[in-house]
Amino acid sequence: MTDDAGSLTPRQLRAWMAFLSAGHLVDHEIERQLKRDGGLSHPEFEVLVKLRVAEGHRLRMSDLARQAMISKSRLTYQITQLERAGLVKRTGCESDRRSVWAELTPEGAAALDRVRPGHRRVVRESLIEVLTPEEIDLLGDALTRVADRLRER
Template sequence: MNTAPASVPEPAPAPDGAHRWLTDEEQRVWRSYLHATTLLEDHLDRQLQRDAGMPHIYYGLLVQLAEAPRRRLRMTELAMNAKITRSRLSHAIARLEKSGWVRREDCPSDRRGQFTVLTEEGYGVLRETAPGHVHAVRQALFERLSPEQQKSLGEIMQIVAEGLQPDEAGADLPWLR
């Protein structure tokens, strides 16, 4: 039977009044997931810091901009896609601007809105960094899994993401903070 440490409060009762702790197997899977995702994020962050002097989240922002029409996105859309708060995005964009990799432009149709635009220099850094990043992702994840495991992982992550995708109406979403 799975019991929680003494210092952990009991979980809220399930609808039938019983507490639902994770089973031993669920606990094993959960902790393996946390351990692996933490190590993977750290691995990718270190690779990008070493190769380009930027954290993984900044690389993701540059990729989003590179894939956007005219290499530009509204700040709100960029925050929503990255699943981060507007203040965290603003800080990241300020750092990327300082490097000359992006610039901000006012939105002509909305005085409060701004676009983030990927500069040629930023696009060049992304082109130079992408092969090493792809190699790191391949080596850390895909080369360790069979094609069937890769397919299963993709399906599982899609199910989890769909189940967590909030209804925007009234949701406490990072990009709305």
């Protein structure tokens, strides 16, 4: 006897496969644009954006890892690459000697300024313009619920 408790219905499987396909294809388009316009990877771009919106354009590495939803070791790699490119600098934390700040440099801000117009264009062309306003709302609500559930774990 087979245990089908974990099986997906055809409808559910179609939604899952469409989610995977669309996610990979949109990510690929974004990655290509970021590389072409600024020599950045998608994770590097996300780190720079998190720093850009942070107070003082800096975050503790542990907070940045949480916000960027990547492991500390992966973040260390990303920050090392960004630091070599002069887009980020690391400094010690005065109030907690165990902590390290990651800070956006003026060059990092300029790199973001270079890639953002193309990034917005790709997001619009790949996702936003394909959907109706109602579908955008539905997608936003649904994926927010998914993210909230996973964050609770």
